[in-house]
Amino acid sequence: MAIKLTLLKSGEMLISDAKELVADNNIEPYAYILDHPHVVLTTPKRDDTDQIDVLFKPWIIISKDTKMLVPTDWVVTIVDPIDSIKKMYIDKSKLFSKEDSKEEKNDGN
Secondary structure (H helix, E strand, C coil), rough: CEEEEEECCCEEEEEEEEEEEECCCCCEEEEEEEEEEEEEEEEECCCCCCEEEEEEEECCCCCCEEEEEHHHHHEEECCCCCCCHHHHHHHHHHHHHHHHHHHHHHCCC
């Protein structure tokens, strides 16, 4: 897994398993494939510390697609998350495989 934070031109910060999509005759990617992208929402804690609360929300919540293609011209930057955020996403991603297998069973009926 390559867990990355992706900042889009829209200002949305996404966390996902990100992969580059490169054409056969090129070395530069033309898009990124984001697996289970989630918007990262942050709010300051109510006390006087510099800490924040972090929440993940599915990026396109009404889509059943789990892999989404984002053109490189929509990406401002891609960075590594801090360890605690990466761990939160990995813990949440354990639910993805359960949800994916549940949907496959429902699609088969």
